[in-house]
Amino acid sequence: MIPRTDRMQEETGKQSMLTKIIDHIEYTQTEDGWMSRKIHDSGGSIMAHKIGDGEIEAIQAGKRPAWTIIGLPRIIVNDALFKETDEQ
Amino acid sequence: MNETPVAVPTDEGKRPRLLDMDDFNSRVIDAYNEGTAERGLEADTDTARSIVTAGSAVYRDFSYIAPEIPLYDPANCVGCMECVIECPDTAILGKVIEKDTLEKELQSIEDPVERDGLRARFAETQKYTTTYEKKGEEGGLFGIFIDPTKCKGCAECIEACGDHQALSMISKTETNLEQYRRSFNFFKRLPNTPKRFINERLLSDMMLTEDALLYVGGAGSCMGCGEGTVLRMMLAATGFVYGDENIGLVAATGCNTVYTSTYPYNPYLVPWANSLFENVATFGMGVRARWNQMGWQNKRLWCIGGDGAILDIGFQALSRMLASGMDIKVLVLDTQLYSNTGGQASTASFMAQRSDMAEFGKVMKGKQERRKELANICMMHPDVFVAQTTAAHFNHFYRAIIAANEYPGPAVIMAYTTCQPEHGIADNMAMHQAKLAVDSRAFPLLIHDPRKGERLSERLDLRGNPGVKEDWYTIPKTGEQIDFITFARTEGRFSKHFGKDGKPSKELLVAQQDRLANWRLLQELAGIMRDEPSKSKSPVKKTGKTAS
Ligand SMILES: Cc1ncc(C[n+]2csc(CCOP(=O)(O)OP(=O)(O)O)c2C)c(N)n1
Ligand code: SF4
Ligand code: SF4
Ligand code: SF4
Numbered sequence: 001m002i003p004r005t006d007r008m009q010e011e012t013g014k015q016s017m018l019t020k021i022i023d024h025i026e027y028t029q030t031e032d033g034w035m036s037r038k039i040h041d042s043g044g045s046i047m048a049h050k051i052g053d054g055e056i057e058a059i060q061a062g063k064r065p066a067w068t069i070i071g072l073p074r075i076i077v078n079d080a081l082f083k084e085t086d087e088q
Numbered sequence: 089m090n091e092t093p094v095a096v097p098t099d100e101g102k103r104p105r106l107l108d109m110d111d112f113n114s115r116v117i118d119a120y121n122e123g124t125a126e127r128g129l130e131a132d133t134d135t136a137r138s139i140v141t142a143g144s145a146v147y148r149d150f151s152y153i154a155p156e157i158p159l160y161d162p163a164n165c166v167g168c169m170e171c172v173i174e175c176p177d178t179a180i181l182g183k184v185i186e187k188d189t190l191e192k193e194l195q196s197i198e199d200p201v202e203r204d205g206l207r208a209r210f211a212e213t214q215k216y217t218t219t220y221e222k223k224g225e226e227g228g229l230f231g232i233f234i235d236p237t238k239c240k241g242c243a244e245c246i247e248a249c250g251d252h253q254a255l256s257m258i259s260k261t262e263t264n265l266e267q268y269r270r271s272f273n274f275f276k277r278l279p280n281t282p283k284r285f286i287n288e289r290l291l292s293d294m295m296l297t298e299d300a301l302l303y304v305g306g307a308g309s310c311m312g313c314g315e316g317t318v319l320r321m322m323l324a325a326t327g328f329v330y331g332d333e334n335i336g337l338v339a340a341t342g343c344n345t346v347y348t349s350t351y352p353y354n355p356y357l358v359p360w361a362n363s364l365f366e367n368v369a370t371f372g373m374g375v376r377a378r379w380n381q382m383g384w385q386n387k388r389l390w391c392i393g394g395d396g397a398i399l400d401i402g403f404q405a406l407s408r409m410l411a412s413g414m415d416i417k418v419l420v421l422d423t424q425l426y427s428n429t430g431g432q433a434s435t436a437s438f439m440a441q442r443s444d445m446a447e448f449g450k451v452m453k454g455k456q457e458r459r460k461e462l463a464n465i466c467m468m469h470p471d472v473f474v475a476q477t478t479a480a481h482f483n484h485f486y487r488a489i490i491a492a493n494e495y496p497g498p499a500v501i502m503a504y505t506t507c508q509p510e511h512g513i514a515d516n517m518a519m520h521q522a523k524l525a526v527d528s529r530a531f532p533l534l535i536h537d538p539r540k541g542e543r544l545s546e547r548l549d550l551r552g553n554p555g556v557k558e559d560w561y562t563i564p565k566t567g568e569q570i571d572f573i574t575f576a577r578t579e580g581r582f583s584k585h586f587g588k589d590g591k592p593s594k595e596l597l598v599a600q601q602d603r604l605a606n607w608r609l610l611q612e613l614a615g616i617m618r619d620e621p622s623k624s625k626s627p628v629k630k631t632g633k634t635a636s
Contacts, residue, residue, distance in 0.1 A: 001155045004241060004311060006514035011580040017514040019243035021156055022256045038161075038256055046253050049163075069205025070267045071159040071258050 020044060024074035025065075027056060038073075061085070107139045116352050117147045138351065145306025145353035150177075151265060154241025154311070156257040160232050162211035164254035167230040169292045171245035171255060173324075173482050174519050176316030178305035178355075179239035182296060183278060184216045184228040184285040193278055205267070206274055209233065216285055228285050233275035236260075236268040238305035242312030243516035291325070291486040300324035302332055307355040309347040312515035314506035314522065315421045317479040319344065319392070322419055322501070323358065325489035326388050332358055334386055338375060340368035340393030340402060343428040343507075344421055366401040368393045369409035372416045388493050391418045395436035396426040399462050410469040410498045417492050418500045420462065422531075423507035431510040435460035438530065438572075439599035441581050443510065448584040453595045458602050464609070466500045467536045467548070473499035474536040478522035484533055484552045491537060504531045512580015521578065527554055527561050528575035529607040534614075545615025557611075557619045559604060572600040 009016040020040035027036050034056045038046040059065060059077060062085030068075065075082035112134065119125035129135075158171075158180065172182045185193075190210060197203040210229035212218070217227030232254075241257070249255040258264070281296045294300040302323040309316045326335050335358040339345045345362045348355055363371035372391040379387055391409075398406055398420045409416060425443045426432040433446035437455045442448040446455035463476045473495040475488035485503070492499035504525050506518040513521055525531040533552040540547045555561035560571045568574075573592050576582035576599070585593040592600075611618055 002153050002311070003155055004243060004515040005508075007509060007512040008514060008578065008580045008583070011512055012583045017517055017520075017578075019246045019257055019516050022159055022258045038253075046256060064201075066204045066208030067161055067163065069201060069208065070264070070271050071157075072261070072264045072267070073159060073258055 022046075022073055024076050025068065027051065027059060027075065027077045029078055039076075107134055107141060109141045112141050112352070113144060113147065117144060120352055121147065121149065135351075138349075140349065140352050140354040142354065142359075143304045143357045145348075145355040146304045148306035148353050149237045150240055150306070151236045151269075154239065155260055156241045156243070157236060157239055157260050157265075157268060158234050158243070158245055158255045159258040160209065160234070161254050161256070162209060162231065164252050165211060165213065165230065165232060166252055166254075167213040167215040168252070169295060170248040170250075170482070171232065172295045173292065173321065174248040174317055174479065175245050176242070176309060176313050176320070176518070177238050177240055177307065178301065178303055178320060179235045180232060180245050181235070181275065181301075182230065182232050183275065184230050184281045184296065185210060185278060186226060186228055186282065189279065190229060193274070196277075197274070202267075202270070206271060209271065220285075225284070228282070231275075233272050234268055235272045235305065236265055237272075240311040244312050244317075244518055247516050247519055291483055294324050294328040294486070297328060299331055300328045302327045302335070302357045304355050304357060306353055307347040308350045308353070309343065310508055310515075312506075312508055312518055313343075313347075314479065314504070314508075314518040315344055315423070316347075317518060318419070318421060318485075318503045318505055319348075321479055321482065321485055322390065322489050322503075323356075325486045326390070326493055327358075329490060329493060330386070330388050334388060335359075336375060336379075336387060336389050337361070338363050338368055338372050338389070338391050340391070340397035341365040341428075342394035342397050342421070342426075343423075344392055344394065346428055363391075365397055367405050368397060368402055369405040369416070369418065372418075373409055373412060373414055376414050376416050385415070389416050391416060393418070393420060394427065394434075395420060395422045395424060395462075396432075396434045399435045399460055406500075407469065410466060410472050410500070413471065413497050415496055416498055418498070420500065420502045421505045422462075422502055423505050423510065424459075425507070425510055427507040427510055431507075436462070439602050440576070440585055440593070440595045441599075442584060443581065453593060454582075454585070456595075459606075461606060462500070463502050463534060463536070464606075464613075467544070467613075469498075471497055471538045472536075473497065473538060474502075474534070475500075476502040476504075476532065476534045478504040478526060478531070478533070480519040480522035481526065481533060481552060484535075488535055491535070495537070495539070497538075510581065512583065513578070524570070524575050524578060526552075527570045528572050529553075529560065529603045530572055530575050532607055532610055534610060543615075544613050548610070548614040550610060550614045550616060557616055559607070559618065572603040573597075 004018050006016040006018045022038050023041040024039050026039050034051040035048045036051045037048045119129050171180050194203050210231035213230045216230045220227040243257050246255045286293050286296050303320040337360045368391045424437045425434050432444040433455050440454040442454045448454050463474050466472050466474045473492050477485045477488045504522050506521050535549045560569045562569050585596040
């Protein structure tokens with residue numbers, strides 16, 4: 001496999017311009033309700049989204065959000081790793 | 089000559105068989121895919137003639153070259169199609185579908201979870217749903233699909249999506265790779281986007297039609313190569329208007345011919361031939377002459393070549409062709425050096441740019457000569473349509489191609505193309521760097537249309553460049569001036585010109601003046617009154633040597 005490269009960064013040591021990789025999707029309960037964020041492998045994140053109650057209830061019941069079925073990113077709900085109902 | 093058809097009819101009244109396509113696509117391609125071709129395939133006349141079936145690169149599988157693949161979040165997608173346009177490898181495609189049709193197609197999927205996943209690929213957007221509903225019509229659902237066999241994982245599509253944030257990169261696993269395969273197969277089985285969803289005036293939508301997808305991916309170009317996108321877009325704008333039956337390509341040797349014809353893989357769905365490095369325009373004249381004899385005046389003929397092929401070794405052939413007035417279009421893939429042979433300087437290289445033959449050392453500090461401006465030279469040939477554009481400015485690019493095709497004479501399109509290894513940039517930066525090249529006057533956008541008037545100022549249009557009346561563009565929010573130094577700071581090919589304190593070298597300052605001089609010349613030719621006429625002198629001494 002050939003990882004993406006940033007030749008500018010290789011030559012100069014400057015901060016890389018490569019797009020970050022998603023490590024997991026995070027769902028957290030906040031004062032404003034449930035929020036979802038995509039978390040990079042570098043720890044940074046992509047904008048937060050407000051999540052409807054119905055959606056989070058389904059996730060808590062062990063149903064993977066439909067948009068993540070193709071790709072299967074890891075999901076973390078309130079710091080706990082999400083497992084589907086039929087997963088051990 | 090008389091009107092002899094190109095191929096002599098066979099007994100059945102059909103053209104003679106040039107190549108047995110089924111045999112080629114199975115026996116030959118399979119042998120290459122399995123790695124047994126070299127020892128297992130016998131030499132035959134087809135191989136000797138180097139004839140390859142159209143679109144054979146569709147059978148090439150790149151699933152295992154990249155560790156990552158885009159993850160799509162339909163909730164954030166607005167259906168802008170920019171990811172589809174900018175992908176160099178035709179690995180990400182979009183579709184609009186009516187709800188009932190989608191449900192009908194989903195019935196063929198047995199696993200309910202997979203079905204939910206596929207259904208969720210399609211979402212309502214204002215562009216394809218609400219706008220239609222407001223008109224009292226049924227809206228469509230828009231979805232994006234990724235072909236894991238063509239995706240090289242460059243992440244250019246993520247850059248293109250930008251603030252929409254509907255795409256991000258995710259690591260591949262055996263499980264999700266299989267899902268991507270299955271979902272793309274589902275996508276391929278779906279009917280074409282209904283015509284009513286394709287707004288003919290929205291150029292960004294062209295790639296929703298099959299007519300515009302004439303480059304199938306599977307080419308051997310580097311990850312994120314800027315050339316692939318330019319080739320795909322030229323074909324899209326030509327195919328959309330004229331249809332795939334009415335296009336022919338002649339290509340000068342360079343990276344473009346290598347990655348599009350590595351036997352037996354060919355990404356083109358239109359006829360293609362390889363000229364020599366130096367004579368693509370001459371080759372084109374021969375093809376055009378013969379086509380005209382056959383009454384094929386309507387067919388669009390494109391000559392493709394790098395800056396080395398067109399500005400250097402094939403320059404005289406180009407000039408001759410332009411003087412002929414023939415209806416031939418030329419697309420220059422301007423990487424500002426000889427990419428295919430490892431990065432030697434060309435006359436299109438920027439001043440101070442480091443490359444082979446113009447190294448950065450004690451005596452020489454990158455290229456010393458000024459950049460040859462092919463667009464300016466072509467404008468001075470009589471009645472030539474000229475454009476300078478980039479794939480990142482897709483409306484400008486598409487308009488230039490459409491106008492060039494309509495123009496009943498020679499046309500030259502100079503397209504800025506990134507070459508990641510030689511420019512020293514990241515694999516996902518093609519669009520970003522092309523935009524910066526324009527904003528910094530390194531590569532100004534222009535369209536010169538001889539039909540627009542008698543005066544050069546009427547024919548030359550600089551719209552699309554930011555701050556068109558200014559010397560340098562200033563970002564209104566931050567007050568930051570975007571000049572050639574700003575651009576150079578972002579690319580490895582200029583990195584040696586910056587000291588530890590970030591100060592540019594004197595050679596780079598000269599290069600900056602060279603870019604400004606070119607921009608001012610364009611402003612003058614286009615009849616643009618600058619906001620603040622400058623008193624500064626020409627950057628180049630009268631001797632022709634660069635000022636220091
Ligand atoms: C007469 C001749 N000289 C040299 C070569 C070797 N050669 C093949 S491609 C190439 C450079 C191509 O550069 P350019 O036209 O800029 O295209 P790019 O590869 O950058 O897209 C050279 C020198 C050749 N094929 N023919
Ligand atoms: S990662 Fe690169 S090759 Fe893959 S779909 Fe996106 S732009 Fe195309
Ligand atoms: S660029 Fe982003 S928003 Fe636009 S069509 Fe692609 S995924 Fe959707
Ligand atoms: S060397 Fe440069 S121009 Fe050639 S395929 Fe690679 S990125 Fe493209």
